[in-house]
Amino acid sequence: MKLFFFKNTLTSTRNLTLTLILSLTLLSCSSNELINLRVAKDRVKDYYESGKYDEELNKIYNEAKAQIEKIKIKDNSAAIFDVDDTALSNYEISKRLDYGYDFQIIQDWVMSAKLPAIKQTLEFYNYLKIKGVKLIFLTGRNIEEYDATYRNLIEQGYTDFDTLIVRSEQDRKLGAAQFKSQKRKELIQNGYEIIICVGDQWTDLEGDYTGIKVKLPNYLYETK
Amino acid sequence: MKLFFFKNTLTSTRNLTLTLILSLTLLSCSSNELINLRVAKDRVKDYYESGKYDEELNKIYNEAKAQIEKIKIKDNSAAIFDVDDTALSNYEISKRLDYGYDFQIIQDWVMSAKLPAIKQTLEFYNYLKIKGVKLIFLTGRNIEEYDATYRNLIEQGYTDFDTLIVRSEQDRKLGAAQFKSQKRKELIQNGYEIIICVGDQWTDLEGDYTGIKVKLPNYLYETK
Numbered sequence: 001m002k003l004f005f006f007k008n009t010l011t012s013t014r015n016l017t018l019t020l021i022l023s024l025t026l027l028s029c030s031s032n033e034l035i036n037l038r039v040a041k042d043r044v045k046d047y048y049e050s051g052k053y054d055e056e057l058n059k060i061y062n063e064a065k066a067q068i069e070k071i072k073i074k075d076n077s078a079a080i081f082d083v084d085d086t087a088l089s090n091y092e093i094s095k096r097l098d099y100g101y102d103f104q105i106i107q108d109w110v111m112s113a114k115l116p117a118i119k120q121t122l123e124f125y126n127y128l129k130i131k132g133v134k135l136i137f138l139t140g141r142n143i144e145e146y147d148a149t150y151r152n153l154i155e156q157g158y159t160d161f162d163t164l165i166v167r168s169e170q171d172r173k174l175g176a177a178q179f180k181s182q183k184r185k186e187l188i189q190n191g192y193e194i195i196i197c198v199g200d201q202w203t204d205l206e207g208d209y210t211g212i213k214v215k216l217p218n219y220l221y222e223t224k
Numbered sequence: 225m226k227l228f229f230f231k232n233t234l235t236s237t238r239n240l241t242l243t244l245i246l247s248l249t250l251l252s253c254s255s256n257e258l259i260n261l262r263v264a265k266d267r268v269k270d271y272y273e274s275g276k277y278d279e280e281l282n283k284i285y286n287e288a289k290a291q292i293e294k295i296k297i298k299d300n301s302a303a304i305f306d307v308d309d310t311a312l313s314n315y316e317i318s319k320r321l322d323y324g325y326d327f328q329i330i331q332d333w334v335m336s337a338k339l340p341a342i343k344q345t346l347e348f349y350n351y352l353k354i355k356g357v358k359l360i361f362l363t364g365r366n367i368e369e370y371d372a373t374y375r376n377l378i379e380q381g382y383t384d385f386d387t388l389i390v391r392s393e394q395d396r397k398l399g400a401a402q403f404k405s406q407k408r409k410e411l412i413q414n415g416y417e418i419i420i421c422v423g424d425q426w427t428d429l430e431g432d433y434t435g436i437k438v439k440l441p442n443y444l445y446e447t448k
Contacts, residue, residue: 033257034271037323038446040264047258099261100324222262 041099044219057120064214078192079128082199083139085218088115094220113148117156135161140176142167176223181207265323268443281344288438302416303352306423307363309442312339318444337372341380359385364400366391400447405431
C-alpha cells in the first residue's frame with residue numbers, strides 16, 4: 001500500500017513536470033516568439049516562391065468549386081472579388097522593398113497598372129464567368145486609383161465584370177470591413193444575390209451578405 | 225522478473241512518446257514557423273520600443289565593463305566599434321520603411337548624417353575613452369559614405385577616435401567578416417592591441433584579433 005502510494009506520487013510528479021515543460025515550450029514558441037526579421041522574411045519568401053503558396057491556392061479554389069457545384073446559379077447570382085493579393089499580386093513590389101512599405105513607391109506601383117494576375121484567382125473567375133455568375137470587384141483602393149485598377153484588371157484577363165467598386169471620398173473614414181459590408185448591402189439592395197466572396201483579408205469576409213467565404217493566404221501584411 | 229521487465233517497457237514507451245511529442249513540438253514551432261510579417265514586425269517593434277532593447281543593451285554593457293575592469297590598459301590598447309546599429313541607430317528609417325529596405329532611401333538616410341547615437345554605446349565609448357583606450361570605428365560602409373559617417377559620429381558625441389575605417393574600392397568584393405578581420409590584422413601590424421570588439425552582427429566578431437566580443441542585439445536584419 002505504501003509502495004503503491006509512493007509509485008503514484010512519482011508518476012504524477014513526473015507527469016506534472018512533463019506537462020509543465022510541454023506547456024512552457026508551446027507557450028514560449030508559439031505565442032510571442034521574437035524572430036530576426038531576416039529570418040521571418042526568408043520563411044515568407046520560401047512560402048511564396050517554393051510552390052507552397054500555389055499549392056494552398058489550388059486547394060482553396062478546388063474546395064470553393066466543390067461548394068459552387070452545389071448551388072443553383074440564378075440571373076442575379078454574383079461573386080465578389082477583392083483586388084490586391086486576391087485578383088492581382090503585390091508580391092513583386094513587396095519583395096523589392098524587402099517586404100517593407102513606402103507610400104510613394106507603392107503608389108507608383110499601383111498607378112503603373114502592371115500588377116500580375118494571381119493565376120488561380122483568374123482561373124476561378126473564368127470558371128464562374130462560364131457558369132453565368134455576375135462578377136464584381138470590391139477594393140479598398142481609392143477613387144484616384146480607379147482607372148489604373150480597371151485597366152490593370154482588364155489587361156490581366158479579368159474581363160466582362162459587372163462593376164469595380166473603389167472607395168469614394170466619403171468612404172475613406174470607414175474601416176475596411178465596414179466599407180466592404182456596406183457596399184455588399186448596397187449590391188443586395190440593387191438586386192444582386194452574393195453567392196461567394198473572395199479575399200486575402202478577413203476584413204473582406206466580415207459582416208453580412210458574403211455567401212461562401214473564400215480566404216486566400218497572405219503572409220505579407222494584414223489590413224485592419 | 226517478468227513484471228519488472230513489463231514495467232520497464234511501459235515506462236520507456238511512455239518516455240519515448242513524451243520525448244517524441246516534445247521533440248516534434250520544439251521542431252514544429254521553433255525551427256521554421258511561418259508568421260505573417262505584420263505579426264513578426266509588431267513583435268520586433270515592441271522589442272525595440274517597450275524598453276526591452278534598452279534593457280538588453282544595459283545588461284550587455286555592464287557585463288563588458290566587468291570584463292574590462294580585469295584588464296590592464298596599455299598605451300596601445302584599442303577598442304573596435306561597428307557603426308550601423310552599434311554606434312548609430314537605423315531603427316527610425318527601418319520603421320519608416322515598415323521594416324523593409326529601399327536602396328535610394330537608405331542611401332539618402334546615411335548621407336543625411338542624422339542617425340541618432342545608441343546611447344548605451346556612446347556611454348560605453350566614453351567609459352573606455354576615460355580609461356585611455358584607443359577608439360576605432362570599423363564599418364562596412366563605402367568610401368563615398370566616409371564624410372557623412374565621420375560627421376555623423378562626431379555630431380552624435382563620438383569624439384576623439386583614432387580612426388574611422390570604411391571599405392575602399394578593392395574591399396568591396398570581400399564579405400563583411402573577411403573585410404573586418406583583415407582590417408583588424410592591419411591594426412595589429414600597426415601596433416594596436418585590440419582588447420574589445422563591439423558589433424551588432426556576428427560578422428563584426430568573427431576571425432582573429434577581436435579581444436572581448438560584445439554582440440549587440442539586432443532583430444531588423446542580418447549581414448552576411
